[in-house]
Amino acid sequence: MNNDIIQQGYFTSTGANYTIKLLSDMDWLRVINFTETAATNINAGTEYFWQRGMGTSGVVYFRLAANATLSSTVLLGGFTAINTGNQTLGALIATTAGTDATRPLYSTGTTTGLSNGAVVRINSTDHTNINGLDFTVDTITAATSFRLANTLATQPGAIAGAGTWRLVAHNIEEYKLIKPSARLISNITQAASAIVTTLVDHGLLEGQRVKFSIPHAVYGMVEIDGLDGVVTAVSAAGVWPQTFTVNIDTTGFTAFAFPTIANLVTHGAFTQAQVMPMGQGTTGTYNYTFEDAVTNQAFIGMILKEGTTGTGPAGAINDVIYWMAGKSFNQ
Amino acid sequence: MAINTQTQLPAPVQIYFDNVLLAVEQPDLIHKMPAMKRTMPNKSGNIFRMRRPGNLDPAVIPLDGTGTHPALQLMSVADFDIRLKTYTTGVAIYEDVIMCNQDSALNEAALSLGICLRETEDQLIRDTLAATPVYINATGGFNGDTPTNLARSDVDGVVKSLKNHSGKTFLSGQAGENKFGSAPIRAAYMALGHTDLIGQLEEIEGFVNTWNYPNPADVIESEWGSAGNLRFFLSPKAAKETAASLLGADVYDIFCCARDSYVYVDQNNYNSQFIYHGPEHSGYANLYSTAAWKMRTGCGIVNDAWIAKFRCTLG
Numbered sequence: 001m002n003n004d005i006i007q008q009g010y011f012t013s014t015g016a017n018y019t020i021k022l023l024s025d026m027d028w029l030r031v032i033n034f035t036e037t038a039a040t041n042i043n044a045g046t047e048y049f050w051q052r053g054m055g056t057s058g059v060v061y062f063r064l065a066a067n068a069t070l071s072s073t074v075l076l077g078g079f080t081a082i083n084t085g086n087q088t089l090g091a092l093i094a095t096t097a098g099t100d101a102t103r104p105l106y107s108t109g110t111t112t113g114l115s116n117g118a119v120v121r122i123n124s125t126d127h128t129n130i131n132g133l134d135f136t137v138d139t140i141t142a143a144t145s146f147r148l149a150n151t152l153a154t155q156p157g158a159i160a161g162a163g164t165w166r167l168v169a170h171n172i173e174e175y176k177l178i179k180p181s182a183r184l185i186s187n188i189t190q191a192a193s194a195i196v197t198t199l200v201d202h203g204l205l206e207g208q209r210v211k212f213s214i215p216h217a218v219y220g221m222v223e224i225d226g227l228d229g230v231v232t233a234v235s236a237a238g239v240w241p242q243t244f245t246v247n248i249d250t251t252g253f254t255a256f257a258f259p260t261i262a263n264l265v266t267h268g269a270f271t272q273a274q275v276m277p278m279g280q281g282t283t284g285t286y287n288y289t290f291e292d293a294v295t296n297q298a299f300i301g302m303i304l305k306e307g308t309t310g311t312g313p314a315g316a317i318n319d320v321i322y323w324m325a326g327k328s329f330n331q
Numbered sequence: 332m333a334i335n336t337q338t339q340l341p342a343p344v345q346i347y348f349d350n351v352l353l354a355v356e357q358p359d360l361i362h363k364m365p366a367m368k369r370t371m372p373n374k375s376g377n378i379f380r381m382r383r384p385g386n387l388d389p390a391v392i393p394l395d396g397t398g399t400h401p402a403l404q405l406m407s408v409a410d411f412d413i414r415l416k417t418y419t420t421g422v423a424i425y426e427d428v429i430m431c432n433q434d435s436a437l438n439e440a441a442l443s444l445g446i447c448l449r450e451t452e453d454q455l456i457r458d459t460l461a462a463t464p465v466y467i468n469a470t471g472g473f474n475g476d477t478p479t480n481l482a483r484s485d486v487d488g489v490v491k492s493l494k495n496h497s498g499k500t501f502l503s504g505q506a507g508e509n510k511f512g513s514a515p516i517r518a519a520y521m522a523l524g525h526t527d528l529i530g531q532l533e534e535i536e537g538f539v540n541t542w543n544y545p546n547p548a549d550v551i552e553s554e555w556g557s558a559g560n561l562r563f564f565l566s567p568k569a570a571k572e573t574a575a576s577l578l579g580a581d582v583y584d585i586f587c588c589a590r591d592s593y594v595y596v597d598q599n600n601y602n603s604q605f606i607y608h609g610p611e612h613s614g615y616a617n618l619y620s621t622a623a624w625k626m627r628t629g630c631g632i633v634n635d636a637w638i639a640k641f642r643c644t645l646g
Contacts, residue, residue: 089573123579131577132477166574181462209409211635213465269477269577271468278409278635295414295629296455 008324010034015317016238017115017306019082019173021299026325027052029079029302031313034320036063045310046070050079050302062310077112078313080303084174089121090167098127098160103241105139105147106165113167114140115306116149116240119175119200124163127156129264133184133272134168134175136201138240149240150197153187153220157260170303172201179297180204182276185212186258188221193232194250196275201242204231204277210246211278216270220257224250228278348433357446359553360453361564362460365501365521365588366595366630371415373599379413381594381633413631415598418451420444421623426610429620440622441605448603448624453568456595459630460523460586460640461570467492469643477577480646481528483536483558489587489639490560493520496636498589502562513545519562522641524585525569531645532556532563561587576644585641592637593630601627 007022020029028051036044043062047070050058060075090113097107104127114120116138123131130148138149146165169175183198196202204210211228214221233245259267302325305312315321371379385407392401422440429436467489472479479485500518516539532538532555540556541547553564563585570584604625610617632638 121574123574128577132575132579132582176462177458178462182465211465215467264477264577269468269470269472269479271466271470271478274465276463276465276635278411296416296458 006324006326008322010320010322013306013315013317013319013321014238015306016314017171017312018304018314018321019171019301020304020323020325021173021301022325025300025327026081026302027328029323029325031304032322033313033315034322035315036319041309043309045075045307045313045315048075048078048313052081054079056080058313060310060313075310075313078305078307078311080113080170080305081301082170082174082303083298083300085177085298085300087169087174092123092164092166095122095124095160095163095165098124098156098163100155100157100159102152102155103148103150104130104152104156104160105145106160106163107145108165109143111140111142111144111146113170114146115170116140116238117171117201118167119169119172120146120165121168122163122165124160126158126160127163127261129156129259129261133199135199136172136240136242148199149242150186150199150201151241153256153258154260157262172203173297173299175200177296177298179295180208180277182274185214185219185256185273185275188212188224188250188256190221190250190253190255192249192251193245194224194229194248195243195245197241197243198275202234202244202275204234204244206231206234209278210275212248213271213274213276215273216267218257218259218263218267218270219273220254221250223253224248350434352434352439352442355442355446358450358568359564359566360449360568361523361553361566362453362456362569362586363595364564365523365590366456366593367591367633369594369596370600371596371598373601375598377415377598379415379594379596379629381411381413383409383411383633385409411631411633413594413596413629415596415627415629417625417627418455419623419625420447420451421606421621423613423619423621425619426617437607437620437622444605444622444624448626450568452602452626452628453566455628456593456630457568457570459632460593460638461584463632464586464635464638464640466584466640466642469641472643472646474644474646475578476580476644478582478642478644481531481535481643485641485643486535486559486561489522489641490520492639493587493589493637494560496589498592498637500560501588501590513543514539516544516557516562517560519557519560520587520589522561522563522585522587523569524563524565525571525583526565526567527571527581527645528563528565528583528585528643529555531643532558534646572642578644580644582642582644585643587639587641589637592634593632596629598627601625 031048037046045060045062047061061072064071095106095108099105136149137146139147187197189195208231212224214225229246229248235243304314306314308316468478469485471482471484474480502519535558538558541550572582575582606623608621
């Protein structure tokens with residue numbers, strides 16, 4: 001019986017956090033920055049090691065001087081082990097303020113676990129119109145602030161005071177077991193081919209068929225309720241706001257509005273505007289590629305933090321990174 | 332008089348082990364019940380495709396008597412793909428356990444694995460239902476949250492939504508009988524919810540608990556009662572979103588299903604394999620046995636209009 005499973009792989013760093021998806025659980029992970037090993041950069045991390053029990057910390061081996069002498073130290077927060085089949089919400093963290101903008105910026109003393117593309121759940125005493133909803137965030141300033149990444153059609157209507165945020169998922173890959181999945185809508189343009197923005201990155205691909213639900217007039221564009229269309233384009237990965245284009249002509253439709261704080265007071269409880277995947281279209285590169293089958297995409301893995309000079313095992317842009325993971329019988 | 336007690340004469344065997352195992356938690360697993368069940372033959376790929384033809388427009392224009400054919404209609408279809416995947420887990424039991432323990436460890440493992448398999452299956456279906464359909468918030472309750480607690484108007488709203496799309500009911504209802512405290516039960520859609528909703532359901536206007544059905548013996552363990560045209564089946568494993576309401580309360584997803592709204596597929600009846608390997612398979616010293624389950628399945632919604640993800644909070 002194989003009780004000591006070894007897996008390995010490599011990738012080229014984009015300068016962002018990198019998620020390793022494993023075929024099995026792991027008890028240790030070794031990461032080698034091949035580019036920095038070949039180079040002679042002082043303080044550059046050449047190798048990283050994590051073992052179960054270390055939490056999000058690990059050991060980094062780095063070059064002390066321009067020669068080959070290596071030293072080591074503890075690296076904090078470089079590794080985040082994940083199991084998307086067993087997700088729990090992060091702890092409540094205080095926010096002190098939020099801007100009144102279509103991409104509100106929230107001030108917080110702790111941004112641990114956040115990187116561009118992370119999903120958070122907001123609760124604000126003032127921005128009540130977004131309470132309990134999930135949002136993708138970007139523009140993270142460490143221990144200072146983060147911004148809602150995907151543009152709302154309408155700003156909340158007031159500056160926010162105290163509130164909380166909590167981590168829902170480190171990235172969209174970790175968000176939801178089953179993909180593709182339904183999303184709440186933050187904006188739909190009036191155009192021959194409407195451009196749609198969702199609170200959490202949509203995760204759709206060209207050729208996917210989607211259906212719209214606008215159950216309340218507060219959202220404006222009620223004409224699109226119940227219509228379905230095919231995704232004809234998606235915005236570039238890693239750039240926010242994330243949008244997709246759908247082959248529905250909305251030029252004559254009422255302008256889309258995102259409910260404001262005042263709307264909430266006026267209307268009370270209502271159901272949010274949503275878009276859901278519903279099979280595939282008959283055109284587009286996506287057709288009959290089978291990639292939009294409703295699929296359980298849960299995985300066990302490790303998020304490697306990006307970083308230069310030994311601050312993250314995912315390395316800096318264009319670094320070639322090799323990794324190997326193992327499972328111990330006696331763990 | 333010196334009396335000898337257990338201090339001087341302790342029993343050589345001081346523990347009697349009851350040979351009947353204690354009952355383990357076996358939650359009601361409700362999410363597979365309303366699903367269409369399909370089996371895909373092996374050697375057929377890993378995608379199960381289902382197709383629904385579109386309706387044609389009614390032809391209400393009479394012929395004009397000139398012998399001219401009216402315009403023909405184009406047919407349309409919608410395809411739905413379910414990708415099948417394999418799931419497994421197991422246990423290894425070292426020979427010391429077999430040698431030393433008086434009870435049958437492998438039998439206990441089989442029991443635990445069986446429960447684990449069905450809970451896995453139930454959770455996979457539940458998470459599929461939670462991820463894909465459009466939801467409807469309860470808005471008729473009094474708790475000031477979004478969504479609100481349950482109200483009869485919300486139940487009727489969900490039923491109306493399913494009926495508006497010609498969703499067919501699962502359960503044919505129970506006619507009234509001359510029994511004290513009973514009430515007739517309507518033909519109904521199945522509503523799958525969390526056991527935390529007990530109490531909330533009782534407060535819905537017109538709610539009938541299963542014990543007030545004309546024939547309570549006809550219901551299954553998980554059914555709690557009926558309101559309007561919904562019959563509620565509850566499980567502690569049903570969907571619950573933590574701190575997802577406007578006021579930060581937990582939100583409960585109740586999946587209200589008409590017939591043929593979603594499908595559960597296995598491949599070649601590969602849905603509950605029990606696999607036992609004796610110690611002779613564990614290496615040269617025959618050190619341990621293994622027991623495992625394995626299944627190959629997939630699940631997907633095939634008509635979003637016939638299933639409503641109905642969200643509510645507690646009052």
